[in-house]
Amino acid sequence: MSAQPLAPASATRELVKVEPAADVPVLAGWGRLPMPGREVLSENLEAVSAGAVLSRGLGRSYGDSSLPASPADKVVGTRLANRILHFDPVAGILRAEAGLSLAEMNRLFIPRGWFTPVTPGTQFVTLGGMVASDVHGKNHHRDGCFGAHVRSLRMRLADDSVVECSPTQDADLFYGTIGGMGLLGHVLEVEFAFQRIASPWIYMESERVGNVDEFLGSLSKAASSFPMSMGWIDCLSRGRSMGRGIMMAGRWATPAEAPAAPPAEAKKIVFPVELPNFALNPLTASLFNSAYYWRHVRRRVSAVVGPDPFFYPLDAILNWNRAYGSRGFTQYQCVIPRAAGAPAVREFMHLLTKLGGASPLCVIKDCGPEGKGVLSFPLEGTSIAVDMAVMPDLQRIIDNLNEFVIATKGRIYLTKDRFTRAEHFRAMEPRLPAFLALREKWDPKRRLRSAQSQRLFGDEV
Amino acid sequence: MKAIVFGGTSGMGRAIARRLVERGDTVFLLGNEEAELQRSAADLKAHHKSSAEVGHAICDLASPEGFAAALDAADAGLGGFDTVVVTAAMFATQEALEADIELTRKLVTLDYANTLVFCEHVRKRLLARGGGRLTVFSSVAGDRGRKPVAIYGSAKAGLSIYLEALDHKYHAAGLAVLCVKPGFVKTGMTAGLKPPPFAGEPDQVARDVVRAMDKRLPVIYTPGIWALVMLVIRFLPRFVMRKIGF
Numbered sequence: 142m143s144a145q146p147l148a149p150a151s152a153t154r155e156l157v158k159v160e161p162a163a164d165v166p167v168l169a170g171w172g173r174l175p176m177p178g179r180e181v182l183s184e185n186l187e188a189v190s191a192g193a194v195l196s197r198g199l200g201r202s203y204g205d206s207s208l209p210a211s212p213a214d215k216v217v218g219t220r221l222a223n224r225i226l227h228f229d230p231v232a233g234i235l236r237a238e239a240g241l242s243l244a245e246m247n248r249l250f251i252p253r254g255w256f257t258p259v260t261p262g263t264q265f266v267t268l269g270g271m272v273a274s275d276v277h278g279k280n281h282h283r284d285g286c287f288g289a290h291v292r293s294l295r296m297r298l299a300d301d302s303v304v305e306c307s308p309t310q311d312a313d314l315f316y317g318t319i320g321g322m323g324l325l326g327h328v329l330e331v332e333f334a335f336q337r338i339a340s341p342w343i344y345m346e347s348e349r350v351g352n353v354d355e356f357l358g359s360l361s362k363a364a365s366s367f368p369m370s371m372g373w374i375d376c377l378s379r380g381r382s383m384g385r386g387i388m389m390a391g392r393w394a395t396p397a398e399a400p401a402a403p404p405a406e407a408k409k410i411v412f413p414v415e416l417p418n419f420a421l422n423p424l425t426a427s428l429f430n431s432a433y434y435w436r437h438v439r440r441r442v443s444a445v446v447g448p449d450p451f452f453y454p455l456d457a458i459l460n461w462n463r464a465y466g467s468r469g470f471t472q473y474q475c476v477i478p479r480a481a482g483a484p485a486v487r488e489f490m491h492l493l494t495k496l497g498g499a500s501p502l503c504v505i506k507d508c509g510p511e512g513k514g515v516l517s518f519p520l521e522g523t524s525i526a527v528d529m530a531v532m533p534d535l536q537r538i539i540d541n542l543n544e545f546v547i548a549t550k551g552r553i554y555l556t557k558d559r560f561t562r563a564e565h566f567r568a569m570e571p572r573l574p575a576f577l578a579l580r581e582k583w584d585p586k587r588r589l590r591s592a593q594s595q596r597l598f599g600d601e602v
Numbered sequence: 603m604k605a606i607v608f609g610g611t612s613g614m615g616r617a618i619a620r621r622l623v624e625r626g627d628t629v630f631l632l633g634n635e636e637a638e639l640q641r642s643a644a645d646l647k648a649h650h651k652s653s654a655e656v657g658h659a660i661c662d663l664a665s666p667e668g669f670a671a672a673l674d675a676a677d678a679g680l681g682g683f684d685t686v687v688v689t690a691a692m693f694a695t696q697e698a699l700e701a702d703i704e705l706t707r708k709l710v711t712l713d714y715a716n717t718l719v720f721c722e723h724v725r726k727r728l729l730a731r732g733g734g735r736l737t738v739f740s741s742v743a744g745d746r747g748r749k750p751v752a753i754y755g756s757a758k759a760g761l762s763i764y765l766e767a768l769d770h771k772y773h774a775a776g777l778a779v780l781c782v783k784p785g786f787v788k789t790g791m792t793a794g795l796k797p798p799p800f801a802g803e804p805d806q807v808a809r810d811v812v813r814a815m816d817k818r819l820p821v822i823y824t825p826g827i828w829a830l831v832m833l834v835i836r837f838l839p840r841f842v843m844r845k846i847g848f
Binding site for chain 1 (some may be wrong): 612641649715
């Protein structure tokens, strides 16, 4: 790959949402920035994946990971392939088709005392997506990513063969697929180990935290005593209260702590309309943040709550992405290595508040050691994720943040990304050559691709 | 319930079989592909609270000579069934059917003649044991002659009329016949089509259908809004139907 000069922001990617003609079918990620393309759905994933160049599940990745590089590319939608093929009720091992959703697994298995070893912040994801993104959760510091609990994968490869891979069988393919964004093959079936839970309830403690330094202290303290922790961080407040927020830590409640009845199924609200673009602006965002911060009146609160409000607070409002209006949005998620220390995190928060553009949705969490997935996101340090509405300045903001993250030797999460430049990604990802070598081995003709791989790896269309 | 689900490996049949198993009913699957039957039986076993085995047997809507044997196998597997759900059917677009007369012959044979023959087998067996439930998936397409479903709709119209008559004739004898008229539902069958407004999900249909079975209703439109849509469509004058594409 030859180094490309850094093009001016406006020339590289359209920042204003392009509304495709009404009769052109489009696909979009959670950030609602559509691209022309259509998905082929079938209950028979093995058959339909033949000749396909990309798989997608429930479309919850924010950016362009699940969007086609070209409208002519065959994109397979996996969500109808949702059967459980085997469940071992003693060891808690589950094997299922890749389109099975986490919501369905939770519905079926939490009452039986089993929970996914790792959950992202939404349950509207598929098993295949959890593998491709190598999702992490509040327990990353203790249990690593989802991929660490996967035992075997059945895959359709670029040459259309169907193989089984595992940590012992074609291990390079296996670890390249964990966090590999679906670029080494289509995941057809996943086998992984559930975790035993003591009750279907969570014991939770939350604490109002005054600034970013306090936050880092609280996070590391929580990490030593709780298996799960994370925090909501106010990305708009400046000065002494920069990086204030609410820290949450939890564990599964013991049978003695848990109420006798299982948690009631919460009624879901549908976000009814797309808000106008001006609805979410710096003023409303900071009003919301202050209200949310001070709503936590007592400094410290503990409670026993259901898994849904603890793990998936935003799942209670279906289609909440409409709040950003027709302009769409993205999420910037990066991890700043522990080696760079607290000053780097403070400096990042400073940069973020200075650049502006942050929305009320901002999450901070402690990550444990890097896993074995070749392109897997987390590494030991502090992860910060912040939603940003699309605005004229967005490319510059992301470029600036990326340059800072590169300097700390950190990296970004591909599942959230839509705007990172190829040269920035190369600079932050020392593992990229290893991943490209895997693509060369398993897909020498680069048949498998996405809009994201085209953007970041320069795949030809 | 001890229920046979013919077509329970995919789509709305899959959703109904899961719903029945999850609430503790016993299910036996019929379908035309062994591998699919095995995968779905495993899925249903995992959906059952205590992992009860789910039996299955081959039954092909294209081969009516195999119906009796398949029902025998299911009867043995369930220890006497009292409920039969038929979601198995064939679908093709009007365009494809008009271009291929053999496809047309096959579709009307499967969706009308062979489905009716299967129901006749079931009717005799259920009546012989004092009644039971027969739930069959017809379609809103059978409610009115419409351009986009001229051929498929006519087969479903015939099926709906048969099911209605069956209800009239045998209701008193204890046979609860339910004619299900789904609107557009997002399944593998309709995967290539653009979903219209009010498109439903299989789980929603399964919930409606199982509730209607419990209440022993004769007809159900699902999602419910389609009852209203079809009411309007049924009363549209001919000159309007000639103009519109619906």
